[in-house]
Amino acid sequence: MGLVPMRQILDEAAKGGYGVGAFNVNNMEQIQAIMEAANETHSPVIIQASRGALKYSKMIYLKKLMEAAVEEYPHIPVALHLDHGNSPETCKLAIDLGFTSVMMDGSLDESGKVPNSYEQNVEVTRRVVEMAHPLGVTVEGELGCLGGIEDGHGAGLSDSETADHLTDPAQAEDFVAKTGLDALAVAIGTSHGAYKSGRKDPKTGEVLPPALAMDRIHEINKRMPDCHMVMHGSSSVPRELVEIINKYGGKMPGTFGIPIAEIQDGIKHGVRKINVDTDSRLAMTGAIRKVLFEAPEKFDPRDYLKPAREAMKEVYIARMKAFGQAGHATDYKQMTLDEMKERYTAKV
Numbered sequence: 001m002g003l004v005p006m007r008q009i010l011d012e013a014a015k016g017g018y019g020v021g022a023f024n025v026n027n028m029e030q031i032q033a034i035m036e037a038a039n040e041t042h043s044p045v046i047i048q049a050s051r052g053a054l055k056y057s058k059m060i061y062l063k064k065l066m067e068a069a070v071e072e073y074p075h076i077p078v079a080l081h082l083d084h085g086n087s088p089e090t091c092k093l094a095i096d097l098g099f100t101s102v103m104m105d106g107s108l109d110e111s112g113k114v115p116n117s118y119e120q121n122v123e124v125t126r127r128v129v130e131m132a133h134p135l136g137v138t139v140e141g142e143l144g145c146l147g148g149i150e151d152g153h154g155a156g157l158s159d160s161e162t163a164d165h166l167t168d169p170a171q172a173e174d175f176v177a178k179t180g181l182d183a184l185a186v187a188i189g190t191s192h193g194a195y196k197s198g199r200k201d202p203k204t205g206e207v208l209p210p211a212l213a214m215d216r217i218h219e220i221n222k223r224m225p226d227c228h229m230v231m232h233g234s235s236s237v238p239r240e241l242v243e244i245i246n247k248y249g250g251k252m253p254g255t256f257g258i259p260i261a262e263i264q265d266g267i268k269h270g271v272r273k274i275n276v277d278t279d280s281r282l283a284m285t286g287a288i289r290k291v292l293f294e295a296p297e298k299f300d301p302r303d304y305l306k307p308a309r310e311a312m313k314e315v316y317i318a319r320m321k322a323f324g325q326a327g328h329a330t331d332y333k334q335m336t337l338d339e340m341k342e343r344y345t346a347k348v
């Protein structure tokens, strides 16, 4: 069995009332860690690659690694998704490469740094839906802008600017109707990266949790109960992972993530895809630092990449359990892109 369309994974998650982690990958160890975690917890899973990841892995390598992953675990439904596509051309490239889902991030212009107008966003997202659906490929769009920058992508908005770019629920309804997309990424105050909060306690100087506008998710869910929402920048940045990095020579002060409880509240209200990247990066870096610090004589990459893979796997397992996808791998028969294509054309 090959890769499944992401739409099926999201539809099934909606039926089962759970969320599915979408984990970013750049290399073999990450893909293996995700698949081992999915296999152990019996979870359907979304694996995603950003433009930066495609560049880093030289595309064909990532594709072949993904083929190996589904071949090793045919019972696990896996969707391969393009994270933050910046243009219809980039989305087309990913589809040609075999991705079963693409994100057209029309919230920003093609440079990935400047916010688009609403009309531009509708236009570019609609174009990608028109191209992808006849091929059975899922489309995610984004309305509103997130804070932070990752892989060079993001407008780098400050906390107050992020507040001005939150998703407007009424506009979301119009956006979904006009574009026909499958999944809607919402801006509710999360940011990419490990520093998700600019809020500090004025007395102690301690970093406070980021202020999230969960009410926007509740409102969108009320207006469109069938809309699959996506939470970006949703790593939890666990303190213990940051502490490992700092203990073994790293310097990451002032980090903060999204509490799992907030994500679970989102899942109760229509969030089906949760993007997690930073947490596995932290786990990997911490594990590698620890080995190199404790045993500076070591020089075989396997000596530190193996514990790194294990540390990432632990993070994935924890998220799969927390989001509720664990145990659902064989609830349904995996669909092909051709079957999904028929479903899209039947709707028109």
Ligand SMILES: [Zn+2]
Pocket (backbone or CB within 6 Å): 084, 192, 232, 233, 275
């Ligand atoms: Zn994102």
